[in-house]
Amino acid sequence: MAQNTSVLEIVKESDGSHLRFSGRLDAEGVSEAWEPALSAADEAKRVSIDASGVEYCDGAGLALLWELQRRGGGEISGLKPEIATLLEPFAEAQPKEDERRAKDSTLEALGRVGADLARDIYEQISFLGQIAVISLKMMRRPRELRWVDVWNTYERAGVQALIVVGLISFLTGLILAFQAAPPLRQFGVDIFVVNLVSLAMVRELGPIMTAIILAGRSGSAFAAEIGTMKVNEEVNALSTMGLDPVRFLVAPRVLAGVLVTPVLTIYSDLLGVGGGIFVMFGRGYPFVTLWRQLIASVGIHDVMAGLIKAFVFGGLVAGIGCLRGLQTKSGASAVGVSTTRSVVTSIFFIVVVDAIFAVVYYAIGF
Amino acid sequence: MEDEAIIQVRGLTAAYGDAVILKDISFEVKRGEVFVILGGSGCGKSTLLKHLIGLYPLASGEVLIGGENLATAESADRQRILRRFGVTYQSGALFGSMTLNENVTLPIEEFTELPATARKVISWMKLRLVGLEGFGGHLPAEISGGMQKRAAIARAMALDPAVLFLDEPSAGLDPVTSAELDALILSLREGLGMTFVIVTHELPSIYAVADRVIMLDKRTKGIIAEGHPRDLRDHSEDPFVRKFFRRESE
Numbered sequence: 001m002a003q004n005t006s007v008l009e010i011v012k013e014s015d016g017s018h019l020r021f022s023g024r025l026d027a028e029g030v031s032e033a034w035e036p037a038l039s040a041a042d043e044a045k046r047v048s049i050d051a052s053g054v055e056y057c058d059g060a061g062l063a064l065l066w067e068l069q070r071r072g073g074g075e076i077s078g079l080k081p082e083i084a085t086l087l088e089p090f091a092e093a094q095p096k097e098d099e100r101r102a103k104d105s106t107l108e109a110l111g112r113v114g115a116d117l118a119r120d121i122y123e124q125i126s127f128l129g130q131i132a133v134i135s136l137k138m139m140r141r142p143r144e145l146r147w148v149d150v151w152n153t154y155e156r157a158g159v160q161a162l163i164v165v166g167l168i169s170f171l172t173g174l175i176l177a178f179q180a181a182p183p184l185r186q187f188g189v190d191i192f193v194v195n196l197v198s199l200a201m202v203r204e205l206g207p208i209m210t211a212i213i214l215a216g217r218s219g220s221a222f223a224a225e226i227g228t229m230k231v232n233e234e235v236n237a238l239s240t241m242g243l244d245p246v247r248f249l250v251a252p253r254v255l256a257g258v259l260v261t262p263v264l265t266i267y268s269d270l271l272g273v274g275g276g277i278f279v280m281f282g283r284g285y286p287f288v289t290l291w292r293q294l295i296a297s298v299g300i301h302d303v304m305a306g307l308i309k310a311f312v313f314g315g316l317v318a319g320i321g322c323l324r325g326l327q328t329k330s331g332a333s334a335v336g337v338s339t340t341r342s343v344v345t346s347i348f349f350i351v352v353v354d355a356i357f358a359v360v361y362y363a364i365g366f
Numbered sequence: 367m368e369d370e371a372i373i374q375v376r377g378l379t380a381a382y383g384d385a386v387i388l389k390d391i392s393f394e395v396k397r398g399e400v401f402v403i404l405g406g407s408g409c410g411k412s413t414l415l416k417h418l419i420g421l422y423p424l425a426s427g428e429v430l431i432g433g434e435n436l437a438t439a440e441s442a443d444r445q446r447i448l449r450r451f452g453v454t455y456q457s458g459a460l461f462g463s464m465t466l467n468e469n470v471t472l473p474i475e476e477f478t479e480l481p482a483t484a485r486k487v488i489s490w491m492k493l494r495l496v497g498l499e500g501f502g503g504h505l506p507a508e509i510s511g512g513m514q515k516r517a518a519i520a521r522a523m524a525l526d527p528a529v530l531f532l533d534e535p536s537a538g539l540d541p542v543t544s545a546e547l548d549a550l551i552l553s554l555r556e557g558l559g560m561t562f563v564i565v566t567h568e569l570p571s572i573y574a575v576a577d578r579v580i581m582l583d584k585r586t587k588g589i590i591a592e593g594h595p596r597d598l599r600d601h602s603e604d605p606f607v608r609k610f611f612r613r614e615s616e
Contacts, residue, residue, distance in 0.1 A: 026526075027474070027477075027478040027479075027480055027525070027526075028478070028479075030480060030484065031478060031479035031480050031481075031484075034480065034481055034483070034484050035481065038483075058526035058558060059488050059491065059492065059523065059524070059525075059526045060474075060478070060480055060484060060488060060526075062491060063484055063487040063488045063491055064484070066487065066491070067483075067484075067487050082556055082557045083557060085553060085556065085557050086553065086554075086557035086558070089494065089495060090491060090494065093494060093499075095487075095490045095499070096499055096500040329507065330507040331462035331463075331505065331506060331507035332462040332463075333462045333463040334462075334507070
């Protein structure tokens, strides 16, 4: 019985199969011939392979001939010497198992996650310590700080974020006012929308939104920038030149983050409250009334409560961005991983720290 | 057939903005030839290679691969021309999120109908050829720079292209691996009739594999020598060329 593809003729006889290859044994021909040839080899007791008609044989053809031999095919007859030469390195070879580490069991995976988490916490605490030590040194010798980098980072993280921070804050204030006004109107107290929007913005939303935007814009940029430097061994170059990467790369960014976040927060507060006032003005309240309500509802301590948080959030976001950058492993994907981790960790800690502030402020009556 | 020019470069000028790197150079690469581009550091070897493979637009001139112009080819023709050659870059340029097996099988998966078992065998063969058998499951970040370079060669050979462009293939390899790579180049040329265009200044490799070399010069921005490396070493009238091949200081 005979079976044909464009490059293969299979003749099945009682004592075995005869495979005759001809023409171009390239990827196209082999795609057709692969399955029939291997099936014939698997089914037959004895296989003979005739390659005398093969004019050209590329890697795919070599793979087919080698696989046929591995599955018990006999000698390949008639193969051109130059093609036979290419098969020689594989003559006695058997594929080795890839040496990659076997997948962890569930228990091992859990243990690994726990160990990684513990190591991460340790590194964060250690990094915090390094920043504290560097900060003290910088206070004593401010000239050692790279002020150009501080200013550049301040500009990138601050000035260039004005539009996005402003727009989001204004719209948040506007949405809050729109949502709060109708229910309060039912009780005839919709003027208190001003209190709600201004207190929410100044004490909570202003600092937290600014910090989250900073985490997404600047924290991730710090992680990507330092991560790429790590991948390119620029961080190693700094170390071997005797320059402390924390002083050189981290300190300017953290200082810029700490300085810029309160400023952006004040800007966010103003725009957010402006959004609320805008809605109430549209609902018919005169501006003077709204202004008096605002002055009466927000005190300087409320602004300070927000700014203290902003100060801490700024350091947190910049520090985490830099830490994730320094933790970057090798490879392009590692930079992406660091960037993602920087944003996720920053947002997580912003919320945790904000919760701690809420409890502390409540306890001390601030 | 052997004398047929598979690559024709006519009046190529390469420039980055106003800075001209190479000016009005012409040469041909014959089918089945191991052709080496060499020259001192910064003379434009890699720049020339990147212009040959269409990564950078030519300031003027033309490059024909198999008689077709990559720069002016329409999308489908361009794909067809690109499949005729494989390239390895100085850094390896492996895809970091993929294992070596996945790197090698990617072009086979994208451009052929070969079943998964065939792709697996081909990947194993290519990796074995470059001495990386058993490392197929590794990510590029998990192996050394030299190994990455070899894996990149395996990937470039995945579709058995007619022409293989190698940018500094031996740099960073130990002498034994480098010699094995030279032997591999010769056996692929012998068995598959593959053409090689290699950018290198590793003299032992040049003597071992090159049929013909061109030597670029930073000052003239052009070709200052062309021929067999041993002939140039022994008979070139240009003292710089002789010194280069004899590894002497200026």
